[in-house]
Amino acid sequence: MLAAFTGYEIIGKVPAILHTPLMSGSNFVHGIVLVGAMVALGHADTILEQVIGFVGVALAAGNAVGGYVVTERMLEMFKSSKD
Amino acid sequence: MSFLIQASYFVAAVLFILGLKRMASPKTAVSGIKWAGIGMVLAVLATFFYPDLHNVGLIVTAIVIGSAAAWISGKKVEMTDMPQMVALYNGMGGGAAGAISAVELYSGNATAHGSGLASLAVIGGVIGAVSLSGSCIAYAKLQGLMKKAWSAPMHQGLNALMVILLFGIGLALATSVEPGPFWITVFFLIALVLGIFMTTPIGGADMPVVISLYNALTGLAVAFEGFVLGNAAMIIAGTVVGAAGSLLTLLMAKAMNRSLANVLFSGFGASDEAA
Numbered sequence: 093m094l095a096a097f098t099g100y101e102i103i104g105k106v107p108a109i110l111h112t113p114l115m116s117g118s119n120f121v122h123g124i125v126l127v128g129a130m131v132a133l134g135h136a137d138t139i140l141e142q143v144i145g146f147v148g149v150a151l152a153a154g155n156a157v158g159g160y161v162v163t164e165r166m167l168e169m170f171k172s173s174k175d
Numbered sequence: 176m177s178f179l180i181q182a183s184y185f186v187a188a189v190l191f192i193l194g195l196k197r198m199a200s201p202k203t204a205v206s207g208i209k210w211a212g213i214g215m216v217l218a219v220l221a222t223f224f225y226p227d228l229h230n231v232g233l234i235v236t237a238i239v240i241g242s243a244a245a246w247i248s249g250k251k252v253e254m255t256d257m258p259q260m261v262a263l264y265n266g267m268g269g270g271a272a273g274a275i276s277a278v279e280l281y282s283g284n285a286t287a288h289g290s291g292l293a294s295l296a297v298i299g300g301v302i303g304a305v306s307l308s309g310s311c312i313a314y315a316k317l318q319g320l321m322k323k324a325w326s327a328p329m330h331q332g333l334n335a336l337m338v339i340l341l342f343g344i345g346l347a348l349a350t351s352v353e354p355g356p357f358w359i360t361v362f363f364l365i366a367l368v369l370g371i372f373m374t375t376p377i378g379g380a381d382m383p384v385v386i387s388l389y390n391a392l393t394g395l396a397v398a399f400e401g402f403v404l405g406n407a408a409m410i411i412a413g414t415v416v417g418a419a420g421s422l423l424t425l426l427m428a429k430a431m432n433r434s435l436a437n438v439l440f441s442g443f444g445a446s447d448e449a450a
Contacts, residue, residue, distance in 0.1 A: 110199060112261075121211055123268055124412040127184070155265070
């Protein structure tokens, strides 16, 4: 609940120009799913579980790294054009 | 050791929130993503110290493959093509949440701890899977791979039917102690198809709103899977993204002078409730 209110509080007063980077940034934050995927793969026993877990970790790593790279590039551009 | 892991997860979650907070203001935006990045590295490193973690080789290989692919594509992509990349990465996150759910269900871990936890795994799984296939369609549309808005005959009825099926099978999966692999597979296939059907009729101009919605959904899925795994970082970060993303979706829809219902028409509302 507290986390939900925090989310609300953060987005409540944001200039429209920051919507897309912010979407990208929060996209990066849920890349934390990587941690869960690692735990799931780390405890997988059968081949099927390992395959799914492997795909899961790879996807999650893509989410985290891609989200970071894209957000940073967006924000860098934002900085140079605004300052 | 377990305490240290939980502590670093907590620190990571705080860094995420502070990072997002900084991203919400033009002056501090650039440093915001760096804060969140530090949190992510911390959480991932801490996870390697998880008690009885095996398949470490597989984990590292998967991380390297996923990161390399995302790094290269993220650096190369044109600025104007950013939204679809966000969609793609978001879909990957949804897929990962779905994969966690699938592993927990196939292995029987989720159901072993009561149907409450199992239903969280099921809900997280379906949201994750819908987000995965939906985001892929959003990507294809923005990338110009898929030009026309296409909807299946009896579109609304079909979507409603799938939602009902998902609900039924999901309920069965969550309550049976040893769910059959066949039904788990069917369940995820239906969820993936639903994601596709939900997204295909939506036009390209509305896509950013839809991507933002899937972003929020993935956040929710991550939070649900966080409950299943008892992982504080996932619960907090997922919930923050879920809440922030939902609000952002509404703001974006409003900035375009459209109501969310208007953007999503046809059968989407039903599945939103299921979420």
